[in-house]
Amino acid sequence: MVRDQTAQSRRSLLKKSGAALSIGIAGLAGCTGNNDSNNNNGKSNSKSDGEKLTITFATTQPPENVSVKAAKKHFIKPLEKKSDGRISVDLKAGSLGGTEDNLDALESGTVDILHESPTALAQRWASKYSFAGDPFVIKDMDHYRAVTDKYLKPDDGLNGILKKNGVQLGDAFYVGNRGFTSNSTVKTPKDVQGMKLRLPQYDTWTKVWGEIGADVTPVAYDELYSALQTGVVDASEGPISQFLSVSLYEVQSHFSVTNHLLGTKHFLYNQEFMKGLSDDNRDLVTSTASDAVEKMTDQIKSNESSLYEEAKQKGTTVVPADKVDREAFVNAGMPALKQLSKNKWAVNINDVLNLA
Structure with missing residues (x-):
């Protein structure tokens, strides 16, 4: 083994x-x-x-x-x-x-x-x-x-x-694209600057979102709802199915379809x-x-x-993918992506992006 x-x-x-x-x-x-x-x-x-x-x-x-x-x-x-x-x-x-x-x-x-x-x-x-499941790598x-x-x-x-x-x-x-949940519209990297973002504890994810400008804050998944409710964190990320299944629409007003990670x-x-x-x-x-x-x-x-429509019916503002500048996010995270490419991954980030 x-x-x-x-x-x-x-x-x-x-x-x-x-x-x-x-x-x-x-x-x-x-x-x-x-x-x-x-x-x-x-x-x-x-x-x-x-x-x-x-x-x-x-x-x-x-x-x-x-x-x-x-x-x-x-x-x-x-x-x-x-x-x-x-x-x-x-x-x-x-x-x-x-x-x-x-x-x-x-x-x-x-x-x-x-x-x-x-x-x-x-x-x-x-x-x-890990690049195959890291943010802003796969389109x-x-x-x-x-x-x-x-x-x-x-x-x-x-x-x-x-x-x-x-x-x-x-x-x-x-299995689904991951989006960004918050109490404000997220369309560009400037919209997440200093925002306390809950992430799963994957080092690669933390590096990329930190490079973009978010204040990455570790919170256990089973504490996510209460952390958003009390302001321990300002935002989270995940698929729309997760947003609905754990009722994050009760504590977050916006779901931005950033498509930052293809599931x-x-x-x-x-x-x-x-x-x-x-x-x-x-x-x-x-x-x-x-x-x-x-x-x-x-x-x-x-x-x-259909889940995006369900979120809208629950009062969530869904920011569609065509309103999100995904390329700007990729560019903002590029220094971290290049470092991961050099120090961790088996591939060159540019070679991967060029396959899109």
């Missing part, structure tokens, strides 16, 4: 031990239940196309999340149908714990297929590829696909590092699982996933548009 030690904390290592124990206990408990496909011992990953195959597919998102609904509609159901019932998918939606727990399960083979973000992969295994899905093809999927890129850890990188789909997730495969499939079954799984990501992206984007 090859880990990027700079991408891990002592806390995540302790979590890994606890997650492995809890998954092991869950696996033993599952032996007495009706579903005997919860672990590798209960699955028939046969190389024969004629035998039944149960695939364990996991995501950290709950069943009601739009990405889970899209995966069921565009990946799970088509895969089961195309296989004439030979293949069934055991969906674990939000039931295996957090990101690290799910990655543990994928790496160990408890899970065969997982949806996860490039940020999660960089945090766990390859911090030099849109076409740009992300180009970056994936050049830097992430090749064996001399991120995928090579993942394979050393028993994981294979698959296709990506859109994506990849199909990730346990390598031993893939090796154990027949050629036909392997092709069926990957081709169905490739077909699914486009349709999933369309469904999630459509849902995102």
Whole structure:
């Protein structure tokens, strides 16, 4: 197992031990239940196309999340149908714990297929590829696909590092752009100068937003609402789905569609699982996933548009993307982006931007 030690904390290592124990206990408990496909011992990953195959597919998102609904509609159901019932998918939606727990399960083979973000992969295994999930780097899905093809999927890129850890990188789909929440309009970098901005504790994000001029303030996610309510912080950032789900519209009047970070997730495969499939079954799984990501992206984007309308109905001023000078933000953050490119990333920022 090859880990990027700079991408891990002592806390995540302790979590890994606890997650492995809890998954092991869950696996033993599952032996007495009706579903005997919860672990590798209960699955028939046969190389024969004629035998039944149960695939364990996991995501950290709950069943009601739009990405889970899209995966069921565009990946799970088509895969089961195309296989004439030979293949069934055991969906674990939000039931295996957090990101690290799910990655543990994928790496160990408890899970065969997982949806996860490039940020999660960089945090766990390859911090030099964090650029794929850092602010003001990726413009849109076409740009992300180009970056994936050049830097992430090749064996001399991120995928090579993942394979050393028993994981294979698959296709990506859109999960939402991140915007800026505040009590005033945000259109240009000058609008965020000195504003106390809550960010997740990712060093790269902090550097970029700090360079732009925000006063980055660490606040735990479960304290975000109260921090905004009491003025501990002035602003936050995240997808519109988060803005609505935790009722930030009650404490923030504006949502500016800065599109500073394109949210994506990849199909990730346990390598031993893939090796154990027949050629036909392997092709069926990957081709169905490739077909699914486009349709999933369309469904999630459509849902995102409806969420902006919902925010407006709740009284939020939504500043649309065409009113935000994204290029000005990129230019303001460029000194930090160049430093990250020089000292941390596996790529040159200009090479990445030129793929857009």
